[in-house]
Amino acid sequence: MEEKKLSRSRKVLTFCVVTIIIIGSLYLLQKLLVPKYMTDIVEGAMIAEYYDEEHDHDVVFIGDCEVYENFTPALLWEEYGINSYIRGSAQQLIWQSYYLLEETLKYETPDVVIFNILSMKYNVPQNEAYNRMTLDGMKWSSSKVNSVKASMMEDEKFLDYVFPVLRYHTRITELNGDDFKYLFHKDKVTHNGYYMRVDVKAAENVPKGRPLADYSFGETAYKYLDKMTALCKEKGVQLILVKAPSLYPYWYDQWEVQMEEYAKENDLVYINFLELQEECGLDFTTDTYDGGLHLNLSGAEKATKWLGEFLSKEIGLASRRGEEKLETAWKKKLDAYYEEIDRQTKEWQEKQNGGEK
Template sequence: MKRFFKITFTILFVIAILFLLQRLLMPKYMTDIHEGAMIAEYYDSPKFHDVIFLGDCEVYETYSPCIMWENYGISSYVRGSSQQLIWQSYYLLEDTLKYETPKAVVLNVLAMRFAEPQNEAYNRMTLDGMPMSLTKLNSIKVSMTEDESVWEYIFPILRYHDRYASLSGEDVTYMFNKDSVTFAGYMPFAGIKPVGTLPAEKPLPDYTFGELPMEYLQKTADLCKANGIELILVKAPSVYPTWYDKWDAQIVDFSAQNGVSYVSLLQESDTIGIDMSVDTYDNGQHVNIYGAEKCSDYIGNILSKEFDIPDHRGEASYDEYWGPLCDEYHMTTEAMWDDWYAQNPDYSRE
């Protein structure tokens, strides 16, 4: 009996040590590359979202849930991540449905251009933040590049063990608890860098979307349909990388064939009031806070008017969450602009 306890104690002790080491060694994304912390943040939010946004940087930098809340009373969350691939968006939706069933899902289509897994660094930023489940395993399997191993995702210590040489105070401080890096999934960027001369549009050998993204776009549409969710495909107003007309036509065709909506904010830039001389911080590749707030109001209006997403303003449980979050959002974004304008005196604040 005594021997049994000894063995049990030893096993539990080793597991505990390994668990603590894993927590210590995994990247925290708190002081740098905040994008890596976004996916995990969702699980701490209240699960009363009527709209879930999915996609890459064109999602988490373009749609601000606080603006949609303040202007339309829409409760939404952005489950975006850097270079989120279409199959990863699908599995994030499947994962989300374990917690809540939104009325609408908004999916950005830029990632349709990726026909195959891209690279581990981005995979990690989307996959490591998900809790272990069959959904996560399936996402890992389809996302892995040639040199990756599923075991290194299941037991991240196998992947990160050699980070011990570069551990910093951040790794200890955020070992168990992390700060929030977004506002309901939206990551604000202050700064202005107008669009100049764009590189020439380069002809492609083939404009047809790959089989893998098409398969998962179809699966996403089917999953939404099966759960009574409106699927809305969107393209952000970014002017680079090139969004080819032939790509756009395929999205239009898919939308028509599947009875889903497609809103191209790129084509509607003028209507939205996007001015790429002030609404972008990186030559038109992403919108800044100004641009994001315009886009958020535009898509919020569509969600409210065309998809009947309810206005929850005045409902205590919603107000208690969104009120303080949006106050903090405005304080933070104002401070970001104050800093930026102070460092860029050539620009005057209107």
């Protein structure tokens, strides 16, 4: 009897040990295979960085590359005492922005949410790789579930998001040093969501937009913009719509009219930075690093200054400089910020000198 009991408990123990080993190894394998986005394409690492933050922001930016490359929270803090964060990723679609906003508002209630409206032009999911860069970084919540459901392309499966190993299994033959180096930790790739570039590539011959068959924004895009508006109203957050000062993708006049009308109808502030280029002092021969698609640090600082003035004076956001906790946190962040400026500037200069030689 005793022996039988012993044999049974041994079996149970063996089963448990094997199960733990299998699950553990699968977990490790999954972590290994998931792209780390630490070098080259860093956009996929942006969304997850938010969770390491203290959730006490005055302003949260939501949107695509037109926010995370065109506005710098470090300057907003330094010059206006505004504590802000950018929740943006590459080609972030409007429903992804909505669900990111929904998730953000579960963590905190900022005074202002700034949404860049370029993604209004997309009415259906566009690209699996971009979906992944936005969605993989999100923590699991109802917001992520809904965002995944809204974003999936035809050949995507929800289960692939739950178990990313099913999606990234083919990377087994493409693993590199980064996959092992960043298995358990990741470096920061942004500065409160801002992706910094100090190099310059002047905007020359920016193409005009091709005529479209239909300039109306889609129903789905409007649906999520409505949801965003309603959510902000419900939470007592002021929603500001912006069109960042990127020259390309082309922003059509017909789109502008629709956005102005929407803002008017919903009593929202709408700022089109394309019309404020002069006021901001933007010079697209020096303030962009990719020929007008995105601003470089110099351009982002100019646009941010304008915005900082607006937020302080028009919206009435008070400076929080002097708050000990924030000062301590920002000191560290600013050190990293300036260190990165120095590093990139040096690299850029070396590149230029090399080019001249």
